[in-house]
Every structure is written in structure tokens, then in C-alpha cells.
Amino acid sequence: MLIAPEDRFVNRSQLDDADTTKINRLKKIILYIQDSYQEPIRTRDLSELIPMSERQFCRFFKEMTRKTPVDYINSYRIRQAADLLQQSDRKISDIAFEVGFDNVSYFIKVFRRAMKCSPSEFRKGSGGTIIN
Template sequence: MNRALLKEQRIHGNPMYPVSSYVMEDLDYTTIMDCHWHEEWEFTIVTRGKVKFQIGTEYYEVSAGEAMFVHGGELHAGYRVGEEPCAFSAVVFAPEFLSSRGYDALQDKFIDPLLQKKVLPPAFISRNEAWEREVLALIAAVIADNERRSPAFELTTKARLLQIFAVLQGHMREQAQVSPAGDREKVERLKTVLGYMHEHYPSPIKLGELAGLLDMSEGHFCRFFKSMVHKSPVDYLNRYRIQQACRLLETSGHKIVEIAMEVGFDSLSYFISVFKQHQGCTPSQYRKRLAGTAAVQQAFGYSGPLVSERQ
């Protein structure tokens, strides 16, 4: 089983500038960020509403104006809190972007301990303390520079990221203080199950099959899975299959019934029902929207996302 399938496949930035910024607005569905991980580091700042972020086995309720830090390799997800739509912005960057070209005191004293996870920045950054407000302002400035492509934004981004970690130096935690070995084991076991789902989703997957991966009873496994992912195994698998169906609707000319079978549904009517539950429309309507939106985007030279996903 290839556990790496759970790893996010998106490329953030490019080798010369391994940094990307993202602005997500008017999110009115429950799961705004599925469980995933990537090697890059990430700062996410909530700009509207309230979001419950999961990092490993820990949960943080983050309000507008507050932020999260996610270290490389950490499983993380996000869930809207309440009925109000939420929004967030993020900057995702390769940690090596902060490294010195040659080995020096900065690399030895500050960067290497972060890269080796000997120390970790706080995961949650509120607005309570002056140092937190300084960090929040710097995160917002980094994202704004990258969105606007301000003059010398690459230089100001690196300078501000280094300044952020300079401010955070007095608030680092040692790895042993962060999460017990038992919690880390839970995350690794969850990665095993999710990776298996991502690899085998086109085929029938039975609950007992998943429970057997962790040597659990079906009941124990369902409780474990829902406590970690906030969904039942069936709900998570259906959501993942619908995501793959959307990709095929966007990139192939396959018939709807063929796509249903390719992503693991053996009933067309059930596929359409689940698709509508997640996307708010039928697969045929989704494809028609794509065609219309693509024509408008081509006319205006826009290359952003075509249709936002609902939950």
C-alpha cells in the first residue's frame, strides 16, 4: 500500500521560488479542507467567520484575524464552525527557502532545529499578545505581496518569513512537549487507512477490510476514524470518489455512467445522488457549468478554479 497517496499532489511554487499563496472566500460548506499533508510549511490566517483546524490529533478553533502554523508532514484539515460562511488565506512554502546558501551560525542555531523538528513554532497564533499581532501582520503582508506580485515580492517574502521565525524564537516548543508518542501513532495509523482508500477507491472497499488494516473491530475502527476525520469511513470514501469524478468530468469526455464505474460506484442512481449531495448539482449539470465557465474564462484570460466544491 502506497501511503504517499495521501500526500497532497499540488506543486507549491517552483524550484526557483517554492512559495504559493492562496485566498479562499465565501466557503459555505462544512469541510473546507480535507485531511492531507505536504512537506512544505504553511501559515493559514482566517479572514472571515470561524474555522476548527485539525493538526494531527489536536483541534484549534480559529476566529477571523487569527492564524495557524502547519509543519511539514503534519496531517491537517479544516471545518467551518457555525452557519456563517468563512474565508481564509494561506502561504505555503518549502522550508529550504529559508536556508542559508552556506552553513553559517544562522543555519546552525535557528534553521536546522526547525528543519529537524527539534523545536516547533506554536500551532495557534491568536491576537492576544503583541508578538502574536506582529506575526499576524507579517503573515498578511506576505500573502498580500504574493497575491499582488509587488515589486521584489520574492525578496520581501523571504525577509518577512525570516522575521516571523525570529519573532517566534521565544515561543518555540520542544518536540517532546508537542504530542505524546500515542498521538503520533494515531496519525500514522490514520495515514495508513486514508492512503489505502486513495489507492483502492475504484474498487469495492469493505468496512472490515479497512478495520483489518489496523487490527480493529469494525465498531472500534468506525469510532476511531470518525474521531479523527469528523466523517464516517463511508462518507469520507464517497467524498473522495466524487472529487475524482469531478476531475474526470473536467478532463475527459467519458460518459457519466463510465465515470461512475471508474470511481467505484456500481449504481448510477446512487452516484448521481451522492454527487448532488456534495456538489449541489448532478454530474451532467456540473459538466455543463464547466463548459460555460471555461468559455467565459477563455474570453477573459482567467485560469482559476472552475467550480467550487460543496459539502
């Protein structure tokens, strides 16, 4: 037994079960994002995977990752794009579409915010470090 705030006793196995459930839910979401990042992903679709309301899911996800679902998905897509930019000479627009962005201007804006340089600057080697 642990003593929780307000001098309440808490069963440790109940805490561990709750934490395990949260971690398993988060893993399911992360794996889905990694498998589906090239496709449109809506928070509603993610919330239905674990089942939660969309609002509850967004709070849960931010609590667990310190990022909104959209920020997390975008950062994952940017990491994939950075790898592709370093490994190929393909057009930036093709890479943007391949990693799941449907708007090249938005891709460049998100890339610049995350990497502190444009995709073309990153490719030329003046770019930053790949984000996590």
C-alpha cells in the same frame, strides 16, 4: 509534565506517542483508500489494516476525520469523478463505475448531495466547487 483534568500529571511523550500512533494508523487507511477507491472497500477491510474491531475502527475514523468511513470514501470518489467530468467527455455512467460506484443512481445522488448539482450540470459549468 502536563497537568491533565482532575489534577493528574501526564507525561507529554506518552501523549505524543499515542497521537503519533493514531496519525500513522489514519495515514495507512487514507493511503489505502486513495490507492483502492476504484474497488469495493468495506469497513471490515479497513479495520483489519490497523487491527481494530470494525466498530472501534468506525469510532476512531470519525473521531479523526469528522466523517464516517463511507462518507469519506464517497467524498474522495466524488472528487475524482469531478476531475474526470471536467477533463473528458466520457459517459457519466462510465465515470461512476471508474471511481468505484457500482450503481449510477447512487452515484448521482451522492454527487448531487456533495456538489449541489448533478454530474451533467457540473460538467456544463453550472456546478459547484470540488469538495474536500
